[in-house]
Amino acid sequence: MTEERQTATADDNQIFAERRAKLAELRKGGSAFPNDFRREHLAADLQAAHGAQSNEELEAAPVAACIAGRMLLKRVMGKASFATIQDMSGRMQLYVTNDGVGPELHDRFKHWDLGDILGVKGTLFRTRTGELTVKVTELRLLTKSLRPLPEKFHGLTDQEQKYRQRYVDLIVTEEARRTFTVRSKVIQAIRRFFVDRGYLEVETPMMHPIPGGASARPFATHHNALDMPLFLRIAPELYLKRLVVGGFEKVFEINRNFRNEGISTRHNPEFTMLEFYEAYQDYRHLMDFTEAMFREVATAVLGTTKVPYQGEIIDLGQPYARLTVVQAVRHYHSEITEAQLNDRAWLVAQLEKMGAKYKPADGLGGLQLTYFEETTESLLVQPTFIIDYPAEVSPLARRNDAQPEITDRFELFITGREIANGFSELNDPEDQAERFQEQVRQKDAGDHEAMHYDADYIRALEYGLPPTAGEGIGIDRLVMLLTDSPSIRDVILFPHMRPED
């Protein structure tokens, strides 16, 4: 009795038990998991090649079909049955009859389950209602599915199960398959864009002795043999610029970053970042370059630069607005004067009134930026570059020649979210050393996100980094935009989840 209790798990339901019994029967009949079936066609290829032919044409010149896939629908009508199978390309209807495969096999087929994986041979015909269908002459059960699929009409609606059991989501949700196909094509298109322009794709370390290149808290790990701490990277920036020092003057990397921060619809602990660096360019070039990239990627993947997102049309084709922090605030809040935005006391009073978090030690630029983030950032729905960031929040960016308190830097906002961050790189090793020291002071003062002093990076700059422009683009957020996905979890195959139970 206690044993029965222990095995009576949620999986031990009637359907599961019946399917296991069916598998046990299959085992008695020889190999229950045969792997000698070779398919010759994909469903979509057959649809593309023969979808336009009439039934008369298909009868006059029979077309052989040999396909495999997972059975998703089944309609048994006595001596004949219809079924729908799905492979990586799409779906195909099957017509299984006593005439075609014999009554004995057809009777066995009637007991196969939705979710089972079949191998099929036959010829193509068109049904009364015009659907291209395989009239089956050979039929094999290749893999028995023990677990029932979600309800066939509603599909998988439980968000948690979609994320935890993405394999089920992909089986039953066309939209999920499309999202991740688009994601793959976006990355392909980006890679092609860079390779076509003479960039070298590189891979830099994921485990850093000193986490750097961004303001963020890292994940810590430990190397046993060396008995030393290591950190999962928060950004590849400092390594990529070392490569520019080394003479790889145009490099890019598409890879994962890890940040030990909160999880939300816009944040996953690991996320994919594109970073690229080009010598002898500046941040203004990067803005033109980014616009060109987004247009080319959207056109390659979606066939248009007008992208629907959550009920709005985002136009990636028009020239993107370019505003300073102050200009952007004034553009969206015409009642605010430039004098107010340049008044430290006024900014502090406003931020206090909004209950916004700000660093009291911040200079005017830092306060302006915080005020911008609080009041204006979410309004930047159409692509907008915000330029001229204060130096105090940009420890790796080059100072503006005319105004040394700001940097030659921009961030690109679309749908109210930061999508990209780029700047002319700081290549003055002495200025960089001072900025690292300032970061260390902030870290010592309790800022967990402040940077460390990276002595080897300074040493690299001392060999000479050519004037360089560099940028990072959040790939997950770009894919959210291009797939009209409201949550970052919809564009990450296996988003981070708390453990079950």
Place this chain on the structure above:
RNA sequence: GGGUGGUUAGCUCAGCCGGUAGAGCAGCGGACUUUUAAUCCGUUGGUCGCGAGUUCGAAUCUCGCACCACCUACCA
């Protein structure tokens, strides 16, 4: 981290003022050789998220916990 909502059969969901569990799909048995979420007849299947409490009696009311979603806060 804060707020709101949710958790009932394998799946999608009902379940009123507290009276002891329902439907559709899937499954099982039967009819049916051009169906399209096939149809028709019959039928199996439940730790009502977990734990306390109130009550003669809790899926239902109260409290706590867990997980999920959404909003919000930081970061990209």
